[in-house]
Amino acid sequence: MRLTVTTWNINSVRLRIDSVLRFLAETQPDVLCLQETKCPDDAFPLKALRGSGYENVVFAGQKGYNGVAILSRFPLLGREVMAFCERQDARHISAVLGPEAGKAAGIVLHDFYVPAGGDVPDRDSNPKFAHKLDFLADLRAWGERRVSGPAILVGDLNVAPLEHDVWSHKQLLDVVSHTPVETEALETLRGEAGWIDSARLLVPEPEKIYTWWSYRSPDWSAANKGRRLDHAWVSPDLSGTVRDVTVARHARGWERPSDHAPVTLTLDL
Template sequence: MSGSGTGGRPGTAAERAHTAFPGPVHGNSRGCDPDALSARAGSAIWGGPVRPARKASPVRLTVTTWNINSVRLRIDSVLRFLKENRPDVLCLQETKCPNELFPLKAFAGSGYEHVVFSGQKGYNGVAILSRFPLLSPEMMGFCERPDARHISAVLGREAGPAAGIVLHDFYVPAGGDVPDRDVNPKFAHKLDFLAELRAWGGRRVAGPAILVGDLNVAPLEHDVWSHKQLLDVVSHTPAETEALETLRGEAGWIDAARHLTPEPEKIYTWWSYRSPNWELANKGRRLDHAWVSPDLAGTVRAVTVSRETRGWERPSDHVPVTLALEL
């Protein structure tokens, strides 16, 4: 299930710290069969062991999620962000990079020697970069496709009070342009993916866990620039928003951004490349999310949207979202 991206045992400490998933999809997925998955899913799949209360001085943990839209193409932007912001963990989506070409040395040189990733050439791809060791990496497959859309790992004991927290990194299918599953296979795939994710997650999240990623859904009215105009636009249709909010609510996940900043305040994390002046038009959507398990809700101190990166050279259309916990 895991191993080096290039085969054999790597020679350096930085190389030994990473785990790649080069082969076919592993996990308990059985295609788009939510009923079959529901019978096997349990709450423990989401989280680690419940931790006792701590009385020591609080420690801050920061976890950033960013759909980078090609990690090799935008490696300079990623390294710049890491240098300027120094998150403890960076979760990437849409890396579009085969495992053997993942830029491990560049990240190790920036202090992120612990990396797990699952890649594909030109498509999809997810990765978790950490300043702390990552344990028990896993990748789940959905809808009988060999797509690199999920990876998870557990923070090691070197993370101090954060040790034992399970990190999930997701890249949900975009869904194409037409919000009709009968005529658009991409939209059907997206809805099936969300249904399978709901079944896989089980009833309730247990233990300390964080779920981040590009979920490609703006679930709430004020997560888009115009609720009325986008009701029939993929990413904000009732079918998608209800699916995402249902799976989040059933599992008990807390939407960290809205936990701190309720509606009607607008929050955007994505601005289309198609807009000639994205900043002036400001027609954004909140597609990138950070959720925490209920036991971590009281530790959430900030959710920061790094809007400035959208104006960098050759930017991703998504911007980093950073979750800060005080443990």
């Protein structure tokens, strides 16, 4: 059985609902995990998404910022939303694929949106950066307690952890998302919990992988100054099933795009 799971920071699901529907029609993943939906639950475009063939939807939102959602062709069981840093910030949601998912049944899906951290990489002078580091610390503690079993963790983790996950390692060492304190925190928590970085399992360094290109670039495609901020991790028992990780770079060029591209993980179960 082939299972496809896409992660996409959509940067407002209502503003970009046409892009979401277009992607679903063209790519038809089994599961789509969204981040930064930027809308409260009562404004979530549930009808439109279910009309596209994804009847099973769980979401957690906030007005104007954050927000996560999981859309699935298969039933979703056991919806859970976890709070980090003692904040109800709609930065995590999880669910389990139901029995109708065949060999994929029982896989736990975790969808995360890690804080961006602001512009200044200093804990003392930038509360947003301090919050990001605290969130990563909480995520590390959660990973140590996670119940074993098949699981997939995806999302906008807002860290490009490896040297070739950015266009220039040297120039971005003091830029938020690639500072040593962030990259070490993310790689440490991933390694301790046993998560497998699917993209780098298949495409090891030094090949570059980007999933995000800044709005600030006048020609993002030509400049190609990207970062790999969006990730798809699997538990060790699924590592042998990973067949592909694809970045839909073309979607970054759609009208009124998100600055993130969809990333699709393919498993052969």
